[in-house]
Amino acid sequence: xxxxxxxxxxxxxxxxxxxxxxxxxxxxxxxxxxxxxxxxxxxxxxxxxxxxxxxxxxxxxxxxxxxxxxxxxxxxxxxxxxxxxxxxxxxxxxxxxxxxxxxxxxxxxxx
Numbered sequence: 001x002x003x004x005x006x007x008x009x010x011x012x013x014x015x016x017x018x019x020x021x022x023x024x025x026x027x028x029x030x031x032x033x034x035x036x037x038x039x040x041x042x043x044x045x046x047x048x049x050x051x052x053x054x055x056x057x058x059x060x061x062x063x064x065x066x067x068x069x070x071x072x073x074x075x076x077x078x079x080x081x082x083x084x085x086x087x088x089x090x091x092x093x094x095x096x097x098x099x100x101x102x103x104x105x106x107x108x109x110x111x
Contacts, residue, residue: 013070014086014110015039016100022057027077033057034079040107042069045082051095066098066110 021036031052038044047067051060067083074081087095 010111011070012068014066015042015069016104016106016108016110017045017065017067017083018106019060019063019065020044022060024057025077025079027079029077032076033060035060035085037065037067037083037085038106039067039069039083040105042107045069046080047083047085048076048079048081049085049087049095051085051087051097053094054096063097064100064104066100 017037017039019035020038023034025032025034025048028048028050030050032048032050033052033055035047035049036044037047045067066086068086069083071084086098088098089095
């Protein structure tokens with residue numbers, strides 16, 4: 001990948017959110033969940049996440065996650081995904097969520 005400047009990085013808005021609702025997403029091409037994520041002052045945003053093999057729905061509830069909050073919305077099947085949840089992609093394609101190590105205020109920006 002080509003190097004970017006700090007100014008480029010600052011354009012990406014990564015914020016802390018808390019998962020408040022999780023549903024199965026059977027209409028997605030690959031197994032996924034529908035997530036509703038509370039970002040504090042930014043409100044609740046939706047995302048589709050292909051994390052069904054490593055995470056159970058009940059384990060995701062109330063968990064803190066990191067997400068890009070300033071990408072354009074994207075329609076996935078019949079669902080509008082508003083944010084991109086961030087994770088580490090393993091060799092087998094599974095995704096491990098990136099999460100804060102301690103409780104932090106919702107909506108805070110990552111730099």
